[in-house]
Amino acid sequence: MTNRVFGHVSHYRPGDLFSSRAELSVARVHAPLRSGVSGTQAEGVDSLVLADQYEDDLFTEELIWYTGHGGRDAKTGKQVTDQLLTCRNAAFLTSRESGQPVRVLQKVTDEVRGQVYRYEGLYTVLDSRYEQGKSGFMVWKFLLKPRKS
DNA sequence: TCCATGCGCGGCC
DNA sequence: GGCCGCGCAGTGG
Numbered sequence: 320m321t322n323r324v325f326g327h328v329s330h331y332r333p334g335d336l337f338s339s340r341a342e343l344s345v346a347r348v349h350a351p352l353r354s355g356v357s358g359t360q361a362e363g364v365d366s367l368v369l370a371d372q373y374e375d376d377l378f379t380e381e382l383i384w385y386t387g388h389g390g391r392d393a394k395t396g397k398q399v400t401d402q403l404l405t406c407r408n409a410a411f412l413t414s415r416e417s418g419q420p421v422r423v424l425q426k427v428t429d430e431v432r433g434q435v436y437r438y439e440g441l442y443t444v445l446d447s448r449y450e451q452g453k454s455g456f457m458v459w460k461f462l463l464k465p466r467k468s
Numbered sequence: 469t470c471c472a473t474g475c476g477c478g479g480c481c
Numbered sequence: 482g483g484c485c486g487c488g489c490a491g492t493g494g
Contacts, residue, residue: 344473344474351474353491354475354489354491359475368491395492
């Protein structure tokens with residue numbers, strides 16, 4: 320069993336701002352303090368964070384290509400090896416099968432508050448690819464689109 | 469520059 | 482299922 324929550328948490332809604340990962344964790348909107356993905360291979364992804372860390376990411380109003388996990392140098396953040404189908408990446412495949420909603424957070428700069436995390440809303444994982452990224456190494460990419468509420 | 473901290477997962481019972 | 486220990490990680494003080 321689990322207490323993982325898919326969909327909106329508590330009273331939090333799209334547009335809400337959080338000042339830190341710790342705040343997101345306490346609110347249970349995105350529990351892990353550092354990991355960008357919250358979820359398991361068995362249950363799927365319940366939330367993720369876009370932090371402008373992966374060069375192969377793409378974020379528009381209509382869709383997100385979220386780069387999978389791993390293969391990066393811890394210091395430089397550059398891809399240095401091929402990504403593997405780790406449990407965390409496999410969690411996206413589970414979500415794609417289940418169609419469960421994924422909470423999406425994005426690190427943005429607010430005029431008043433500086434660096435904050437904005438709740439973008441609920442998305443659905445629609446596709447996955449394993450292809451060569453900008454670095455030349457193989458990366459996982461997951462296509463997400465906003466859910467129609 | 470260092471490292472805490474929450475969590476996923478495997479091992480074991 | 483529950484407990485424990487390990488190692489990771491889209492931070493952040």
